[in-house]
Amino acid sequence: MARTTSSDAQALFHSLRSAYTSTPTSLKIIDLYVCFAVFTAIIQVVYMAVVGSFPFNSFLSGVLSCVGTAVLAVCLRIQVNKENKEFKDLAPERAFADFVLCNLVLHLVIMNFLG
């Protein structure tokens, strides 16, 4: 039983990896960016847990800035993904412009909120 599970898991990882290698480089870069943002958010949460959340607005804006960029990057990834049939007629340039606009608003708000 345990053996089949582990072999299954191995096969799973294998197929996951082979599926991922076929994704285009631009998407991989976005993935890296998302991972980086999430990682930064986690570091901040850990810091908050250890040191305390005193300037709460700073903590909040820091974490939400990371989460926000990650979410927006995921949205961008969804939109520029060629395999996604829902966004066929959306030009990647347009998607990127929307992404930049949304990021601008997000960080304007965050700068305001850091206070």
Place this chain on the structure above:
Amino acid sequence: MADGESSREATARTLRNAFGNVFSFFILLLIGILAFSIRLFSVIKYESVIHEFDPYFNYRVTQFLTKNGIYDFWNWFDDRTWYPLGRVIGGTVYPGLTLTAGTLWWLLNSLNIPLSVETVCVFTAPIFSAFASWATYLLTKEVKGTGAGLTAAVLLAMVPSYISRSVAGSYDNEAVAIFALIFTFYLYIKTLNTGSLFYATLNALAYFYMVCSWGGYTFIINLIPMHVLLCIVTGRYSSRLYIAYAPLVVLGTLLAALVPVVGFNAVMTSEHFASFLVFIIIHVVALVYHVKGNLSPRMFKVAVTLVVSVGLVVCCAMIAVLIALVASSPTKGWSGRSLSLLDPTYASKYIPIIASVSEHQPPTWPSYFMDINVLAFLVPAGIIACFLPLSDASSFVVLYIVTAVYFSGVMVRLMLVFAPAACIMSGIALSEAFNVLTRSIKFQLPGSSGISQSGDTSMNTEGEQNDIAKTEKMDETAKERPSKKNKRKEKEPVVKASIRSRIERRLLVLPLEASVIAIILLVLLGAFYVKVACKVDAALNVHALLTSTLEKSSRVGRWKLVHCVWAAAEAYSAPSIVLTTYSREGGLHVFDDFREAYAWLSHNTEVDDKVASWWDYGYQTTAMANRTVIVDNNTWNNTHIATVGTAMSSPEKAAWEIFNSLDVKYVLVVFGGLVGYPSDDINKFLWMVRIGGGVFPHIKEPDYLRDGQYRIDSQATPTMLNCLMYKLSYYRFVETDGKAFDRVRQTEIGKKYFKLTHFEEKASSTSSPKRSGTGKRNPWH
């Protein structure tokens, strides 16, 4: 030849579409004008004056804003209210309305249009109701097409429930908030339909405006997660849903935290937790869908078993932590008003101050018919229409109306949230009905292009024309194709689809006679309604107004309009600061006692004098008389209100001591027993006793009741007859008619001749037969 014909048809269709667009634009313009002008009755009948209680506070804040600028506004500490505590206005007020009106005023002034702040404030609500009906058009158009959108917009422009909160002069948060609410929903649906980040950004900004303007924003931040969850559970997840929801939560939370009155509540209170929970869920679901797309089904099964076993453990831990966090806060993290929404008995049990406000109480059945009228009957039809076929957008509208019905059943005030939903549903229902009927006529009379009927349903021409065009085309293709082609339909999926849809359409077609009769019936019903209503309204002289307004309206809306116009003109336009009654001979009496009383206060008292009154009149006293008050309509300090309530229900000496300790020089009492004005202080008195008794236990409600009945005649209890409120209200009342007959309570009062020992009558309104402002002065001060 077939090509030429089809291209000709195509140009004809584009022409028709262009014509339809221009036409619907003009209809929208007219709807805007209708929405604006139907709300002006109060200005026409009375004058350009601000209504009610809260609007006076908003007006005062707007004045401060326009005079001192935005930075002083944020830091404003108001020392003229809640004496001796004061109140931080900048941090405790929803600034949306004030900033909107302030910006409008500033814009107009910089264009050299010198309007006073008051005028701008009075007309803010009608302007925004026009915006709201346009937003309704956009929202319904996203859900069910242009025809439904236009119908819904007309209905919203005239729905009595919304008129009641947005007549000219009712300068309150709801006036702009309903627009913001509908517009936020529209942008959410738009994002959901297009999957564009641009609209997601706009959606977050609209949500920000909503948070700025009204506490009801929690409705949005709970409804949208509910819809997302519904979509996920019913297997309708799409990446568009992710784009519509995830950025909204992050941006929306940050933007909400920017508003001082919300602040950290945006992440600390349970009202917002649902959105975070769904935020996590949607990420998990998105990941699952992503992985599923990359794996073979067998591998996916393996992955699921692996993840589920690990995930369950993590989930349990998370939920445990969450519950522990929520349970550790005293009110379980929910604010009182929200709790009374979930548990309707909560407020009456624990917080009399919330229960005492009439708009926080559950509505009665008649108020549903008064407020949304025939829409109540159309809503179920609209819901059914939304299920044919069910899309993401229409499921959202269905969810919206279901939750709104529940909330409106809990609190009268939330009828306002329910009204737009009802309008959208009825708009959909009406336009679908007309679509079916006219289409079936069209289908059977292919030659004559629905002359009378399409003219009749001017609201629906748009969507209808598209339909007609489609049906015509299908009809022709069907004729062109010989029947043998049907055998080959497997090979031609396009043909198959068109034929199938034709069959489906034919199933929907009603017999010609039936549909003609149905349309005529609908129109006749409208006309009949007008007649009956006109008879009723003739006495009220609304007839003349009606005929002029009617021409603007569509035939569909006519039967409803009469009620709405009547409601707008009669029921909701009264500013409550100026009162009118009809005398027995049919003449009109105008009582301006409130303003008279406030004017007396501002002219005859010192600038720094403190005026005590029940909290209802606090805002008006500070705004109109410019005197410091003890409590006002922002009921943030229950103890302070209870102190005033205790003073009002104590005997004279004890009351004098309380008022003396608060530096009070004048007490304002509103008494309507002489003219029959029912919402006076004697009728509110039991709430004073209850609220006072909630903090000071020596005030006991049974002391004021004889056998559980509240009475002020000779059967009344001695405590009642000796309390300050009774004495101030009925002092020298017997001198008016010799019998001391109270026209509100319909009885003679219990104790007619008495002297005031610690207070002294300073002024009562005398010009008219009603004593409203009784400024009583403490003689020993």
